Amino acid sequence: MRLVLLGAPGAGKGTQAKKLIEKYGIPQISTGDILRQNVAEGTPLGKEAKGYMNAGKLVPDEVVLGLVKDRLKKDDCKKGYILDGFPRNTAQAEALDKILDSLGISLTGAISVDVPLGDLMKRLTGRRTCKGCGQMYNIYFSTAKKEGVCDKCGGALYQRDDDKEETIKKRLDEYEAKTAPLIGYYKNKGILKSIAGTGGIDDIFAEVCAAAEGK
Ligand code: AMP
Secondary structure: OOEEEEOOOOOOOHHHHHHHHHOOOOOOEEEHHHHHHHOHHHHHHHHHHHHHHHOOOOOOOHHHHHHHHHHHHHHHHHEEEEOOOOOOOHHHHHHHHHHHHHHOOOOOOOEEEOHHHHHHHHHOOEEEEEEOOOEEEOOOOEEOEOOOEEOOOOEEEOOHHHHHHHHHHHHHHHHHHHHOOOHHHHHHOEEEHHHHHHOOHHHHHHHHHHHHOOO
């Protein structure tokens, strides 16, 4: 299974990807997570990416493509993977096709998780993420049992720098302008499945699994 998860920031791609990992035993490749890790560690790449991320802009393609190429070479990718937050524009999608072509493989599907714009703001401003394991919570919809502490690993919950209101607006604009056209890109290739990203997490997950299995 080699899947692309598409959807606006806050559509729940990360949450669904984490459930897919558990069910299918394949890795989630989140370019956002890899970039945030580099920022946290203060690597040269992280220093370059930080300004773009905090401004709600896309990090330059060559930076992201380098990361993805390296990640796809790792052994755990042999069984498949879930691409979460990548590709983010047509140039990245075309570059991904080339990488896969050179390996003699292709994507098995692209799943678009659709959420009305009005819901996204509350999801993003309320989002809190665990520093330890990346588990996500929301102060409006799915709170941790103890405030600020992860139920799963006891790690501290924090608000991503780019989940502040002014940055969110820019991220949503970037999505509309650059990433949303990928829905048409994968539709043309005949591998797109669109599902509604509103409702219970488990109900959405059932639809995501059906789409992932080509049902
Ligand atoms: P995410 O966690 O996927 O919402 O990504 C957070 C931020 O990381 C984005 O707003 C971008 O600045 C950057 N980013 C993540 N993935 C990509 C990508 N594929 N291309 C460019 N920038 C990205």
